[in-house]
Amino acid sequence: MIFVTRKATFSAAHRLYNPTFTDEQNEAVFDKCNNPNGHGHNYVLEVTVKGLPDAKTGYVIDLKQLKDILNVVIIDRVDHKHLNYDVDFLRGIIPTVENLCVMFWRELESRLPSGELHRIRLYESDQNVADYYGAPVTIPTYDLSSERRNEPSYV
Ligand code: NI
Numbered sequence: 233m234i235f236v237t238r239k240a241t242f243s244a245a246h247r248l249y250n251p252t253f254t255d256e257q258n259e260a261v262f263d264k265c266n267n268p269n270g271h272g273h274n275y276v277l278e279v280t281v282k283g284l285p286d287a288k289t290g291y292v293i294d295l296k297q298l299k300d301i302l303n304v305v306i307i308d309r310v311d312h313k314h315l316n317y318d319v320d321f322l323r324g325i326i327p328t329v330e331n332l333c334v335m336f337w338r339e340l341e342s343r344l345p346s347g348e349l350h351r352i353r354l355y356e357s358d359q360n361v362a363d364y365y366g367a368p369v370t371i372p373t374y375d376l377s378s379e380r381r382n383e384p385s386y387v
Contacts (some may be wrong), residue, residue, distance in 0.1 A: 233282050235292075237280045238295055243255055245315065246314065248328060250262075251375065280353070292347045297345060324374050324376055329354050330348075350365065
């Protein structure tokens with residue numbers, strides 16, 4: 233088995249909070265990431281596909297094709313977006329790096345022309361990274377329609 237990886241980057245904003253928590257609970261659990269108007273990250277996404285090289289091409293998957301698929305299926309939909317509001321397939325989930333890995337997997341899995349999705353690795357920063365290998369997991373969704381955002385204050 234051969235494992236090939238394509239890397240992509242995107243920048244996006246998010247806010248980590250649970251609408252069923254009190255303000256104090258959100259503050260305690262999510263701390264700075266609970267900032268009401270969000271904050272940004274420069275994400276690095278690595279998608280690993282496994283398989284055997286094709287006899288005629290030598291490819292597990294054509295990495296140019298994987299790049300194009302990644303752009304259409306993930307990057308173009310999340311880059312320069314607010315992950316809490318702007319992305320249809322992320323609606324209602326808490327956009328932690330863990331949950332993003334799972335949701336990206338679900339978008340990508342059936343889109344590969346060859347090989348099999350092996351790992352989604354997502355760096356939220358140089359220090360924080362999550363790996364997902366496709367094990368079954370339930371991601372709860374929340375009603376975020378009642379979300380409050382602080383009005384900006386002008387001095
Ligand atoms: Ni964050």
